[in-house]
Amino acid sequence: MSTTYETLLLDITDGVALVTVNRPEVRNAISRQVLADLRSVLADLRDDDAAGVVVFTGAGEKAFVAGADISQLQHYTLHTALASEMQRVYDEIEAFEKPTIAAVNGFALGGGCELAMSCDIRIAADSARFGVPETTLSVLPGAGGTQRLARLVGTGRAIEMILTGRMVLADEALAHGLVTSVVPAADLVDSVRETAHQILAKGPLAVRLAKLVVRAGMDTDQHTGLVIERLAQALLYTTDDKQEGAEAFLAKRPPVFQGR
Numbered sequence: 001m002s003t004t005y006e007t008l009l010l011d012i013t014d015g016v017a018l019v020t021v022n023r024p025e026v027r028n029a030i031s032r033q034v035l036a037d038l039r040s041v042l043a044d045l046r047d048d049d050a051a052g053v054v055v056f057t058g059a060g061e062k063a064f065v066a067g068a069d070i071s072q073l074q075h076y077t078l079h080t081a082l083a084s085e086m087q088r089v090y091d092e093i094e095a096f097e098k099p100t101i102a103a104v105n106g107f108a109l110g111g112g113c114e115l116a117m118s119c120d121i122r123i124a125a126d127s128a129r130f131g132v133p134e135t136t137l138s139v140l141p142g143a144g145g146t147q148r149l150a151r152l153v154g155t156g157r158a159i160e161m162i163l164t165g166r167m168v169l170a171d172e173a174l175a176h177g178l179v180t181s182v183v184p185a186a187d188l189v190d191s192v193r194e195t196a197h198q199i200l201a202k203g204p205l206a207v208r209l210a211k212l213v214v215r216a217g218m219d220t221d222q223h224t225g226l227v228i229e230r231l232a233q234a235l236l237y238t239t240d241d242k243q244e245g246a247e248a249f250l251a252k253r254p255p256v257f258q259g260r
Contacts, residue, residue, distance in 0.1 A: 005037040009059070010044075016196045017051035021058045027066035028058035030111040035089045042092055052204065053196040054096065056119060057103040058112070061185070064104045064128065065112025073137065086111055086143040090118040094144075094215070097208055099199050103192040104128040104179065109167070114141060117148040120211060122178070123192050124170045125185035130178060133165035151218070152177050203241045204259040 004010070009020040019041055021028040045051045058064040068086070093100060093115070102108075102116035104124040109131045116122050116130075124130075132141040132149065140146060141162060150158035153176040161168065170182045183191045199207060209232040217225030236242055241257045248255035 005041060007031065007034045008037045008041055010041055012048070012050050014193075014197070015050070015052040015200045016193055017045050017048075017054045019054060019056050021056070021065055024058075024060035024063070027063035027107060028060070028112070029066055029070070030068050030086065030115070031072060032085065035085050038089050039092065042096060046097065051098065052200045053099045053101065055101045055103050055192055055196060056093075056115060057105055057192075061106060061127075063106040063112070064102070064108040065115055066107045067110030067112055067133075070137070073139075084142070086114070090114055090144050093118040094148075097211075099196075099207060099211060101192055101196060103188055104130075104170075105185065105188055110134055110141065110145075111143050114143040114145045114148065117152060117178075118144060121180050121195065123188065123195065124173060124179040124182050125188045126170050126182055127185045128170045128173070128179075128182075129167045130170075130173050131165060131167040132162050133167075135163060136165045149178075201254075203236075203239075203245055203255070203257050205239055205241055205257075206236055209236060 007021065007023055009018075009022045011018045011020075019038075021030075021034060023029060023031075023034070045054055099121070100119040102119040102122045104116055104122060106125070106127060107129050108116050108124075109129070110133060113130050113132055132145045134141050134145070141149070146158070146162065149161065152158075153161070157176055168176075168178065170179065173179045174182045181191070213225075213229050213232045216228050220228075240260050241255075244257060245255050
């Protein structure tokens with residue numbers, strides 16, 4: 001399946017939905033239209049059984065997403081910030097029921113870095129660059145950057161990156177936990193698809209609940225998180241897929257999960 005939005009390309013192949021921000025002439029900068037299209041594509045993919053894993057990337061070789069569209073930023077007001085359109089869209093991506101992967105193929109700056117951080121897994125090309133340089137414009141990373149960055153790399157490193165606005169190379173991003181793996185640029189697509197297919201081979205209900213439990217547990221204390229974990233496990237124990245997984249393992253054959 002292949003679908004085109006105004007600023008995005010969508011291709012669904014073998015269970016993997018590849019969402020490409022398609023504005024290479026401005027290094028895939030996030031505009032209001034991009035945000036509207038991202039919201040639309042999430043709605044389209046939510047109930048599309050052909051899409052089991054969603055991958056976000058940018059068109060061209062230079063940029064994943066090189067931040068917000070500065071030509072629009074100069075018109076933003078207090079009311080724009082309170083509406084928090086970009087933050088809300090990224091919240092939707094973080095809470096999306098299906099696993100998400102950021103395939104970071106170049107510059108991931110500002111809103112681009114924040115988009116990557118809203119995904120479950122971040123795989124970067126060795127040529128990727130990360131940064132949150134908003135303080136250069138006398139604003140701050142307001143699409144989740146102050147919160148997600150600190151949770152991924154620690155408070156001290158997050159504050160240093162935000163206050164200096166410096167760019168981080170792919171290897172440093174990996175060492176600090178900002179990305180989950182770094183691969184040669186030529187291998188990025190294959191590596192992301194391999195990871196996606198590893199996920200698709202697992203029980204879909206277990207994958208969905210595992211993501212939910214980890215996310216929910218990070219926002220509460222450990223005791224409450226463990227209660228959530230037990231309840232999710234109890235639910236999975238009632239499913240056909242749990243039975244199929246056990247039977248397939250004992251029979252030494254690949255499982256055939258039905259998602260029920």
